[in-house]
Amino acid sequence: MLWWPERAEATTMRIIDISTAVDASGWEPDQVRHEVLDPRDGAVHMSEEMRGHFGVDLDPDDLPDGEFLSLDRLTLTSHTGTxxxxxxxxxxxxxxxxxxxxxxxxxxxxxxxxxxxxxxxxxxxxxxxxxxxxxxxxxxxxxxxxxxxxxxxxxxxxxxxxxxxxxxxxxxxxxxxxxxxxxxxxxxxxxxxxxxxxxxxxxxxxxxxxxxxxxxxxxxxxxxxxxxxxxxxxxxxxxxxxxxxxxxxxxxxxxxxxxxxxxxxxxxxxx
Incomplete structure (x- = not known):
């Protein structure tokens, strides 16, 4: 049997972010590299991958809004950011x-x-x-x-x-x-x-x-x-x-x- 209390005492919890960001624009001893493929670049990249690996031709413009998905490439140490x-x-x-x-x-x-x-x-x-x-x-x-x-x-x-x-x-x-x-x-x-x-x-x-x-x-x-x-x-x-x-x-x-x-x-x- 399941019991559901008519009135449960609620606790409000606040979450505080105590981290610093990985930011390629900031100064670092080992500089961070952050390359972004935006959704349009992602569509072109995916089209090339489909052709090269599967022999399938897909025009990037056939995708909704001519876009696929974004992709981030990062080069950094494991001691960057928090x-x-x-x-x-x-x-x-x-x-x-x-x-x-x-x-x-x-x-x-x-x-x-x-x-x-x-x-x-x-x-x-x-x-x-x-x-x-x-x-x-x-x-x-x-x-x-x-x-x-x-x-x-x-x-x-x-x-x-x-x-x-x-x-x-x-x-x-x-x-x-x-x-x-x-x-x-x-x-x-x-x-x-x-x-x-x-x-x-x-x-x-x-x-x-x-x-x-x-x-x-x-x-x-x-x-x-x-x-x-x-x-x-x-x-x-x-x-x-x-x-x-x-x-x-x-x-x-x-x-x-x-x-x-x-x-x-x-x-x-x-x-």
Whole structure:
């Protein structure tokens, strides 16, 4: 027997897009190529394919409106736009499990949906935030992440998305800060910056000044010792209603054997 309640209590859910677009018009270290066959070009292309593969002559003008379907061709890296880094991106060997870091298509989906926590790092001075910066953020919001929390870092860098400055002017995490989050059971850490590490120039300068190899991309290289993922190049984090009370979905595109996959990251807010 089916039971239909006469009156069900409804919950309104707001969806907030926290992704940045793949935009071929923006500045990128590896420039994006986006070629578009419009519906008329698609009709001509389809006509040529039919003739070449099947020996069938079809005039493009025989199609409704003389059009078929559009087609987009893209040339880009898997680290363009909002994306999830897999453990295999951090190195070819892992010091955990069976020694082989997993690719993006091998990771459990439940990592990429869960309660979100927003940490505001916009007040940090310099290219690197550390343990004390995170602890101060925890005090401000009155809580620490629970296991399975997806932690999002708002650095303010997304204001420069599409410009060269986006790749040189942002705040990353140092190694101990990443370990602090992983110690809390966090599996996925997101940032609105180009990288979870400090900018490349800052990393190299610090290494040349100190000779300390531990300053070389520590946020990424920790992934050789502890399995976790990063979401890089998030956006619109200022639109979140607060530092918690929302859920995040950031399922990566399933690319076999890849070290990263694009994601349309969103936050769900019950109202």
């Amino acid at each position: 994306h999830v880094d897999a453990p295999s991106h951090y190195g070819s060997r892992a010091h955990y499990g069976d020694g082989r870091p997993r690719h993006i298509d091998e990771l459990p989906l439940d990592w990429f949906y869960g309660p979100g926590m927003l940490l505001d790092l916009t007040g940090c001075e310099g290219p690197t935030a550390g343990v004390e910066d995170l602890k101060e953020a925890f005090v401000r919001i009155g809580r620490v992440p629970e296991p399975g929390t997806i932690v999002l870092l708002r650095t303010g860098a997304s204001a420069w998305a599409g410009t060269e400055r986006y790749f040189t002017d942002f705040t990353g995490l140092d190694g101990p800060a990443v370990n602090l989050l992983l110690d809390r059971g966090v599996r996925v850490i997101g940032t609105d910056a180009f990288s979870l590490d400090a900018p490349f120039g800052a990393v190299i300068r610090r290494y040349l000044e100190t000779g300390d190899r531990s300053v070389l991309w520590p946020a990424h290289f920790i992934g050789r010792h502890r399995e976790y993922c990063q979401i890089e190049r998030l956006g619109n984090l200022a639109a979140l209603p607060g530092d918690h009370g929302f859920r995040v979905a950031c399922f990566p595109i399933k690319i076999t054997g890849a070290g990263a996959g694009w994601t349309r990251a969103v936050a769900f807010v019950d109202e």
